[in-house]
Amino acid sequence: MRLWGKVVSGMMLFIAAVFVVVSIFVPEARWASVVIVIxxxxxxxxxxxxxxxxxxxxxGDEEILANGIVGSATIASLKPTGWRYNRYYPIVRFGLSVETGGAAYPVEIKQAVDPELLQRLDPGVVVGVRVDRYNHKKVVIDWRE
Known part of the structure; x- marks a missing residue:
């Protein structure tokens, strides 16, 4: 899990501990505190x-971007999901034909895209990708290429 996830989880567990203490010292709030703790x-x-x-x-998974197998993919389809990341970047469902030196194979992924870049993407466009070394279905489009 990423650092911010660990921090948020840790803070929630700390708050739960505070409610445990409250339930010990304030009997009237015991059941409400137990529910909140759970x-x-x-x-x-x-x-x-x-x-x-x-x-x-x-x-996009930073681990795959840093250590993944370099390849290319042809966009077979792209469809915005209606969701946005950070209220700005649309989440797009891509159908890709991925090639990393062997035969091309189909993969479907969801990834955030810069809106300005999205306007230039169409089926048939070739993009750089990184592929997970252990699971070739985990693909991340490398927008740096």
Whole structure:
């Protein structure tokens, strides 16, 4: 999990600990505090990691960009999902034909795109990609190329 996800989860667990202390010293607030503690623990352990995975899939995985196999892909289809990352970057569903030195294979990904760049993308355009070394279905478009 990314650092900001760990920080948010840690803060939620800290707040849960505060509510545990409150439930010990304020008997009238015990049940409400217990419910809040349970909710915070579930969110810290499950919700925050899920959000980190969701948003990292939209922005492109930095690990794959740094260490992935260099390749190229032809855009077969692209369709905006209606979602935006940071209220600015549209999330686009790409159908790609990926080639990393062998035979081309189809992959579908979702990734955030700069709106100005999106205007220049159409089916048939070739883009640079990075492919995960262990799972060739994990592909990130490398906008630097």
């Amino acid at each position: 909710i915070l623990i579930v969110l810290a352990r499950l919700g925050v990691p899920a959000l980190v995975r969701l948003f990292s899939s939209f922005t």
